[in-house]
Amino acid sequence: MKLRRLIGFNLLTAVVLGIVGFYVGWRLGHLVKAPSLDYFGDTGQNDIALFVAYFTGVIGFLVGLGFANYPIQRILGKPPSLREKETEGIGRYFGLCTDHKVVGIQYLIGIGAFIFIGGLNAMLIRFELLRPTHLAWNGNNYLTLVSIHGTMMMGMMTSGILGPFANYFVPLMIGARRMAFPRIEALTFWLLMAAGAILMTALAFGGFPTGWTGYAPLSEQSNMGMDAYIAFFALVGVSMALLGLNMLATVITMRAPGLSWGRLPIFVWGTVTTSVLMLLAAPVLISTLFMLALDRTAQTSFFNVQAGGSPYLYENLFWMFGHPEVYVLALPGMGIVLELLPVFARKPLWGYRLAVTGMVGIMLLSFLVWQHHLFVSGINGDLRPFYMLSTELISLPTGFIFVCALGTLWAGRIRLTVPMLFALAWIFNFLVGGLSGVFLSDVPSDVTTHGSFFSMAHFHYTIMGGLIFAFFGAVYFWLPKMTGFELNERLGKVHFWVMFIAFNSTFGPLLVIGFLGMPRRVVTYAGYLQGANDWVSVSAFVLGASMLVFLANLIWSQVFVRTPAASNPWGSKSIEFQLPSPVPVHDFDRIPTFGPDPYPYGGVEEGGGYDGRRPAISPARPTA
């Protein structure tokens, strides 16, 4: 039985077919005798072959997972296989599975692994910066590390919270048994995995030097590693757009009876606003990268100056995606924090409508600010006051989130559990991130801070200090519900404190170093900055070590100790905590109905966030 599982449509087959597909594509690509190839004929560069290889490789990977089965069987008039609907067995996690809870856990592990690789890159970068001159990596390797770190993080973290937690909990929170498009849900995950593998192949093709922004014309000069970046980000874009579409369709159409928009938990609102951004911004990225790929292969000249193109076009298009993208990274964190604070302050969410307004406001404004990345680029010099205004306006809805978080703490009964610590740390870190953003939004100040370590520290405060802290809050909060086993609280606290202190000790000084004149993405720097940089590097290593504490906690508690988790360890009134741990395959026995307030703390209403008079799970029913 066990051995039989190895044969069929699963991850093993997918990897094999992926490699076969890659090889076939590589060979086919070499048959194309494009005139462009003659010029670079002696360099061994063949961008066309590589793009074809990535394409066929991904197709092979998806076929191996079984994504072709359903359409083919339907076309042939046969009954579709039920394999993707299996309800038990570890094998479900290694293939196409349409259970939203399986996909959530797949996301957590898969994305976690790639983020770990991205973090490892950061360690290697900080190692090089121990010395102001050359230490370990040559220029190309250093830039490749920087680029893969940035690209991996920005690509994977877009789904860092929506992937694991929204896929798992949004259907539960809205009283649905599945997502609107379960097969697309699985597809978004496996596309990300294929993308991550593709990005790693950049190492085999000479790396790429452009950072995560991929500015043309540098990206048009670069060697074949650049194609890995393009294929990676385009696949991430497809995955993002599909994820957003799926989430929106689910929340719009599948809410349980009585669950009007004003009754949704705030995390669902965070998911909805993020999904809108994903759905609208990701296509811009995909088309931009498509143009870049055409420039590199078919000799078009979208971004090629001497043939009439413009690098400004790339910068504009990239940031039209790129700025909504950074709010794709911010909004889910806000949703998590506002979801956790009521539970651990034992209060209803303070200013629910204000928080929703804040999220929607951020969502709308995020499309109107992108040229603040181009304040000194010389593009539209007279529009700078407008972008300064729109950028600073976005601090208003962000301020709503802050005031709702603070108001929720008011007169609460605060319990400093591990998830709560992460949520509170989010408030501090995002405050620093937001305030440093004010300098970057102000044109005169941006003249100095633009492109410096200051801006790098700023977005690490918002993305790592914001999103990653919220991510870990969510992990400690929800993982016992997802796996059914507790996490060790003592190790969790160690992890939190080491991470929080090391994080601030890493990125706080980087704000200063940037102010003192150190540009981003450099392999050498002024000698007088060595002391500060060494401090930062050592802090970064401690920060990296805190992740090992987490990893140890995860493996120790989930694999070896396996203390069964209570169904409601935090005393939450949200519906997912009224279900057993782990959540049974069918989610609910019957579709629950919901009361008027998602946060009925304070003894106003009996039961839970849903209408507790009609339990979603019959107590008598065995749930294992």
Added chain:
Amino acid sequence: MWSSRSHGHRIAALTVIGTAIVLPLVVFVLGPNMPPGKGTPVASSQVTDNTVLLVVMTPFTVFILVYLAYALVAFRAAKGEGLIDGPPTRGHFKAQVAWLATTTAAVLFLAIFGTAELLADNGAGGGGGPNPVAKPSGAVLPVQVIGQQWEFTYRYPTYGGVETASLVLPAGREIAFHVTSLDAVHSFWAYELGVKADANPGVDNVAYVRTKKPSTFQIRCAELCGLWHGYMSDTGRVVSPAAFSTWIAARRRQFAPIMKYLPKYASSYAPDPSYRAG
């Protein structure tokens, strides 16, 4: 138990006290030391700008931190207490309006102030494109900055278009940097001058600055431009007008024999299409 009102009073009082302590430190200690120093009027006004931003942020920051600290002390659940809910407060209209009003006022002030500073300082040292909105009124010395992988070179169109590998500027003159690139996107960052302007191929990106007394300044490329980006740095000099005349005359003599091989001075140059490098 204290009443909700006395909590509010305490937080307000602590915020006022905290702001009263921090604000002078920001204005008198941190502010004057803000980057990028006072090497030029543009740089000084960036320092002023940074100080104003800090001043506006201070009360908000102090409030949020005081509130957080206060909440963690006063609103903590007792050790070992069961699940006791807090009061079911779902908002406070006046507090929300007050927050909205103060943050809006601060944001509008910052945007107006930033715009005023931007226009008053002829673009505040930032690249404003080929034809910036705000220009200095008097005579300017144009200096072209050409970024290429991986160095900056400089041309002086008023001195016969001579091209040099080092940047020397006369003191007390209004300078117009015309920043362009031959290949990838670079960014010309003269830290102590308070100048940063992207170098785009085919674009003439202008930034204005008025030099003060003789000094040196650091130049770095601030936009990732490929393999040796990290090594693309330089030191520029501001010298007395007399020393500048001597220096530029010497450069013109030195490079006279090769001037005929240089392309004619232009606002931008056609990049070499056959170049492909890491």
